[in-house]
Amino acid sequence: MTVSLRYCHITVNDPDESLAFYRDALGLELRNDVGSGGMRWVTLGSPDQPELEIVLSAPSAGRSQADADALQELLTKGVLSMVVFGTDDVDALFEKVRASGAEVLQEPMDQAWGPRDCAFRDPSGNMVRINQTPKA
Template identity: 30%
Template structure:
C-alpha cells in the first residue's frame, strides 16, 4: 500500500497554489474544477510521480475548526523534508516567509516551522 495523496486544508485555494508553487517550489500536477472548488494537487519537482499534496478547501465547519485549533496551539499541519533546514530557512526568509520556530536541532533531526499564509503552520525537517 502506498500513500498517493495527502491533503492540507487551506483558506483560499488560489492563494495557497501561488504560495506553494512560487514560494515553496512545488509543481502543480492537477487543477480540475469540482463544483465551486478545484481538485488541486502539487508534487515535488524532484518526484513527479511521488505523493501528491491536495490543497483542500476548508469550507466544512469541522475543517475550519480543526485548522484554527491546531494553528492556535502551534501544531504544524504537515511536515516537508529538506536536505538542509538552515539553507531552506534562509531562502524562505528572503522571500518574506514568517517563521514561528527558527532551525532547531532535536536529537537526530533539525527542524523549523513557518506560516503558510493559508491558515497552517508547516514544519520543515532535515534528518
C-alpha cells in the first residue's frame, strides 16, 4: 500500500495576486481556474509532480462567514502553516523569486539539519520556504 500527498491547500487573499507569485515567480504551472457559486479556486503544480496539486483559495471559499473571518485574521497575522518547496538549485530560484518583488525572510543558507534553504512571504503573508537537499 502506498500513501501520497494529492492536494495542498493554501489560503490567500487574492487568487490573481497569488497566481503571479506561485506561477510566475516560483514557476509552477496553472492547471485549473474554477469559479462556482461565488467561490473561486486556482490549482497549480509542477510538471515533475503531475499527481500533486496546490490549491489557492480565499478564506471565504466554502466556509461560513464566522470561519472565514477567523481564517482571515490568522492569514493577516501570518501565522498559518508554511509551505515548503524543493528545488535542485535554491540559489537560482531565490534570485528569481526575489526579482519578482517578494518579501525575503531569509536568504539562502546551509542549515545544520541538512538542506540549503531560503524563505519568502507570498502576497497574502504566508511563509514559503524553498530548500535544496544537500548533494551527496
